[in-house]
Amino acid sequence: MSLKTAGWLSLAFILLITTVSFQGLIGFRNEGPDWALLQDDYFQQILQFSLKQALLSALLSVAFAWPVARALYYLPDLSGRRLFLGLCLLCFVMPTLIVITGLVALLGHSGFLSPLISLFTSKPWNLYGLSGILLAHVFLNMPFAVRVIYLQLQAIPDSSWKLATQLKLSPSQRLGIIEWPGIRGVMLMLSGFIFVLCFNSFAIVLALGGGPQSTTLEVAIYQALKYDFNIPEALTLAWTQLVIAGSLFLMVSRLGSPGWLSPDTASHSSTPTAQGKSRFVLQAIYGIAWLLMLLPILALLPGLLQGGLHGGLQNFNPADLLSPTMVTLALGLIAACGGMLLAYLLLQPVRAAAIRNQPRRRLLLEWLATHNLVAPAMVVSVGLFVFLLPNIDLDRWGILFVALLNTAMVVPFAIQKLKPRLLQFDQQYNALCRSLKLNGLARWRIEWPFLRPALASSFALVLVLAMGDVAIFSIFGNPQWNTLPWLIYGYAGSYRIAEASLASILLLILCGLILWGVEKLQGADDKPNKIRRKKTDTETPHA
Amino acid sequence: MKKYLITLLSFISLSANAANAADLTVYTYDSFVSEWGPGPQLEKAFEAQCQCDLEFIVAEDGVSILNRLRIEQDRTKADIILGIDDALIEIARREQLVQPHGMELSQITSDLQWQDHDFVPFDYGYFAFIYNSEKITTPVSSLKELVDSKATVIYQDPRTSTPGQGLMLWVKAVYGDQSTEAWQQLSSHTLTVTKGWWEAYSLFLQGDADYVLSYNTSPAYHVVAEKKSQYKAALFSEGHVAQIEVAAITRSSKQPERAREFLTFLVSAEAQAIIPTSNWMLPVVDDVVLPPVFDQLISPQRIGFSPIEIADQRAGWIREWRSAASR
Numbered sequence: 001m002s003l004k005t006a007g008w009l010s011l012a013f014i015l016l017i018t019t020v021s022f023q024g025l026i027g028f029r030n031e032g033p034d035w036a037l038l039q040d041d042y043f044q045q046i047l048q049f050s051l052k053q054a055l056l057s058a059l060l061s062v063a064f065a066w067p068v069a070r071a072l073y074y075l076p077d078l079s080g081r082r083l084f085l086g087l088c089l090l091c092f093v094m095p096t097l098i099v100i101t102g103l104v105a106l107l108g109h110s111g112f113l114s115p116l117i118s119l120f121t122s123k124p125w126n127l128y129g130l131s132g133i134l135l136a137h138v139f140l141n142m143p144f145a146v147r148v149i150y151l152q153l154q155a156i157p158d159s160s161w162k163l164a165t166q167l168k169l170s171p172s173q174r175l176g177i178i179e180w181p182g183i184r185g186v187m188l189m190l191s192g193f194i195f196v197l198c199f200n201s202f203a204i205v206l207a208l209g210g211g212p213q214s215t216t217l218e219v220a221i222y223q224a225l226k227y228d229f230n231i232p233e234a235l236t237l238a239w240t241q242l243v244i245a246g247s248l249f250l251m252v253s254r255l256g257s258p259g260w261l262s263p264d265t266a267s268h269s270s271t272p273t274a275q276g277k278s279r280f281v282l283q284a285i286y287g288i289a290w291l292l293m294l295l296p297i298l299a300l301l302p303g304l305l306q307g308g309l310h311g312g313l314q315n316f317n318p319a320d321l322l323s324p325t326m327v328t329l330a331l332g333l334i335a336a337c338g339g340m341l342l343a344y345l346l347l348q349p350v351r352a353a354a355i356r357n358q359p360r361r362r363l364l365l366e367w368l369a370t371h372n373l374v375a376p377a378m379v380v381s382v383g384l385f386v387f388l389l390p391n392i393d394l395d396r397w398g399i400l401f402v403a404l405l406n407t408a409m410v411v412p413f414a415i416q417k418l419k420p421r422l423l424q425f426d427q428q429y430n431a432l433c434r435s436l437k438l439n440g441l442a443r444w445r446i447e448w449p450f451l452r453p454a455l456a457s458s459f460a461l462v463l464v465l466a467m468g469d470v471a472i473f474s475i476f477g478n479p480q481w482n483t484l485p486w487l488i489y490g491y492a493g494s495y496r497i498a499e500a501s502l503a504s505i506l507l508l509i510l511c512g513l514i515l516w517g518v519e520k521l522q523g524a525d526d527k528p529n530k531i532r533r534k535k536t537d538t539e540t541p542h543a
Numbered sequence: 544m545k546k547y548l549i550t551l552l553s554f555i556s557l558s559a560n561a562a563n564a565a566d567l568t569v570y571t572y573d574s575f576v577s578e579w580g581p582g583p584q585l586e587k588a589f590e591a592q593c594q595c596d597l598e599f600i601v602a603e604d605g606v607s608i609l610n611r612l613r614i615e616q617d618r619t620k621a622d623i624i625l626g627i628d629d630a631l632i633e634i635a636r637r638e639q640l641v642q643p644h645g646m647e648l649s650q651i652t653s654d655l656q657w658q659d660h661d662f663v664p665f666d667y668g669y670f671a672f673i674y675n676s677e678k679i680t681t682p683v684s685s686l687k688e689l690v691d692s693k694a695t696v697i698y699q700d701p702r703t704s705t706p707g708q709g710l711m712l713w714v715k716a717v718y719g720d721q722s723t724e725a726w727q728q729l730s731s732h733t734l735t736v737t738k739g740w741w742e743a744y745s746l747f748l749q750g751d752a753d754y755v756l757s758y759n760t761s762p763a764y765h766v767v768a769e770k771k772s773q774y775k776a777a778l779f780s781e782g783h784v785a786q787i788e789v790a791a792i793t794r795s796s797k798q799p800e801r802a803r804e805f806l807t808f809l810v811s812a813e814a815q816a817i818i819p820t821s822n823w824m825l826p827v828v829d830d831v832v833l834p835p836v837f838d839q840l841i842s843p844q845r846i847g848f849s850p851i852e853i854a855d856q857r858a859g860w861i862r863e864w865r866s867a868a869s870r
Binding site: 227 | 600601606607610611613614615616618620700702703730733734735736738746749751858861862864865866868869870
């Protein structure tokens with residue numbers, strides 16, 4: 001089987017999963033969407049809320065990320081910057097349940113900081129609702145935005161800065177003429193991408209929403225299916241979500257994809273370094289960013305200690321965590337391997353279209369390959385569940401579908417990461433490969449070293465993402481194959497904060513180790529800054 | 544690709560002979576079979592009686608049991624569904640998911656006036672708001688007083704949780720056409736609406752709210768299991784909605800005889816003595832010896848709707864609630 005055929009088959013395969021699941025729902029009683037719902041107060045309410053929270057999450061994430069990225073860029077001698085960038089990555093892929101547990105421990109009804117916040121608010125502080133959702137979304141996405149904006153800043157050519165020095169541009173002129181135009185595009189795209197992610201948010205809204213007044217479409221789909229088994233309503237919600245998120249995602253894809261890990265090799269000898277007051281401000285911002293990103297993680301520790309001291313962990317056997325840990329790792333590995341393979345194959349038709357210079361076809365293929373990012377995960381899982389349940393003993397085999405669906409769910413992320421690298425390879429080497437008539441294995445031998453860093457880092461990313469799944473497990477999983485996130489969900493749901501903290505820390509350590517291991521493998525990420533550090537720069541600051 | 548094909552194929556071949564090993568399969572909700580719930584004791588007692596293997600398969604809650612049966616229809620593994628409540632029985636009956644039990648049921652307490660041919664009750668209770676009498680000395684004495692008060696309240700989502708659904712019926716029974724206004728009034732001092740009973744009750748026990756929706760039997764748990772007597776149920780002058788938990792034989796059960804044997808066991812003196820102090824509900828037969836605290840529980844007047852009325856109106860009432868409470 002040639003790579004090309006395998007590529008088309010993979011595309012057929014992931015589209016089949018989605019089609020079968022929609023068919024599972026539509027065909028169950030031959031019911032179509034219930035369009036009357038569009039007039040319903042409740043529908044308009046959740047649509048408004050979904051849009052509002054996604055927009056606010058995206059804007060806040062990008063707005064907070066910008067100053068932090070500037071601090072990283074203009075202060076080359078910051079201590080712990082590599083660790084910081086690693087932490088950023090960890091935050092972005094952090095299983096949502098860790099974030100939820102951390103935020104509840106920090107800001108919940110009996111959280112450590114809650115009394116402090118209540119001093120500043122007129123009403124008693126309540127985490128549940130829009131505030132909790134925004135906090136969690138910003139915590140997850142702001143660090144991601146920091147990385148992307150920072151990388152984009154690094155892409156500003158040295159010659160621009162040289163010119164700026166020669167022309168004696170003032171700080172505000174530099175901002176307006178060099179910095180802002182350099183990052184404007186990426187800011188827009190980043191906002192769109194974070195908007196789509198938050199628009200489809202599930203676990204966070206379910207856990208921190210605190211009732212019907214803060215429901216998103218994805219949660220409403222879950223409720224319509226799980227609580228009322230109201231298929232027409234779920235379909236209406238699903239189509240609405242697919243249309244809104246899908247068209248937005250299409251626009252974002254047209255802007256290009258965020259290359260949040262792309263290694264940068266350009267030199268930065270003329271980049272200005274912040275001095276004086278603005279240096280102090282940027283340093284403060286950097287410090288605050290560290291603090292804010294660490295707080296929800298550190299908040300897990302006291303819960304743990306308290307549990308240990310006051311007997312909250314008395315009936316707790318650490319061996320209970322062993323099997324969920326193994327299951328989580330195994331599921332993650334299966335999904336990550338499958339997802340990477342699928343992503344590589346799915347990119348074959350995309351590459352062919354790029355080589356033949358067919359941008360529309362390429363965009364369409366890309367959209368289809370990554371459609372799982374916008375297709376409501378709930379519809380896909382429940383639809384498949386409905387389709388399979390009468391035919392297969394899901395009490396026994398459900399766990400395999402957890403693996404299968406997680407594979408499908410991580411494909412878009414793997415594609416986002418692999419695509420730029422593969423397209424770059426084609427641009428540089430395709431003509432050569434063809435003229436040398438290199439095919440199959442011989443071509444792969446050249447591709448492999450080129451692709452390896454991107455493969456490793458995207459593998460780690462999708463592995464960690466898959467390890468954090470709760471949505472799919474909530475439909476197909478069973479207690480026999482408990483995963484760590486599901487365990488945390490159970491503990492947190494019954495307010496057993498000590499156990500939830502312990503399991504969260506374990507999961508966090510696992511994820512951290514995986515990402516750290518890969519960064520270690522990659523190694524060369526920070527070289528440009530080392531070059532910069534040798535040079536004493538006398539540029540005036542920028543802030 | 545190949546990997547998937549192989550897995551898929553192995554599924555199909557394996558699932559064909561994955562016939563279930565147990566002699567009798569019961570779908571129920573998770574807390575029923577948890578280590579402190581009645582499931583394990585009942586299983587042991589029944590297996591000794593019938594010399595057979597009983598298997599519980601767990602769904603999250605009563606609604607999920609019903610939904611699962613709706614999807615599986617005749618291919619279900621369940622011989623019995625256990626743990627849906629009286630508000631759902633007409634819905635299950637209309638979809639023809641169950642078959643008549645053919646039992647006498649003369650032993651069921653006359654308080655329930657049970658006449659149903661498909662469903663067998665196994666415990667019951669009244670929905671009630673629980674408060675901490677150390678914190679609140681003069682509790683509210685009616686639903687209207689609670690709704691008009693500023694006391695913080697936690698209740699459950701009527702779509703997921705049977706107590707939440709009970710409150711929906713309660714509000715409807717008391718307020719009728721004015722329910723929308725009542726829900727809006729209530730939501731102004733609602734702390735949070737949780738997915739299930741356990742989340743709401745844990746939050747209440749941490750001391751965050753004045754009232755939590757639960758059962759009139761909840762104080763008995765605190766007295767018997769924890770020796771704490773400060774938790775009390777508020778008696779409301781309008782009356783309370785009851786929840787009767789029921790079991791039934793599925794339409795497609797291949798073991799109707801054995802299933803009937805289990806239902807008979809469920810209302811026997813032996814099983815009924817296990818349920819009150821493990822599921823914390825009232826027994827459905829008289830003459831069960833209970834801890835003395837059960838005599839001190841409030842015994843309210845019963846109001847509410849018939850299963851038929853609920854089946855006809857539930858969807859509309861849910862829409863009314865979610866529109867009012869989401870504002």
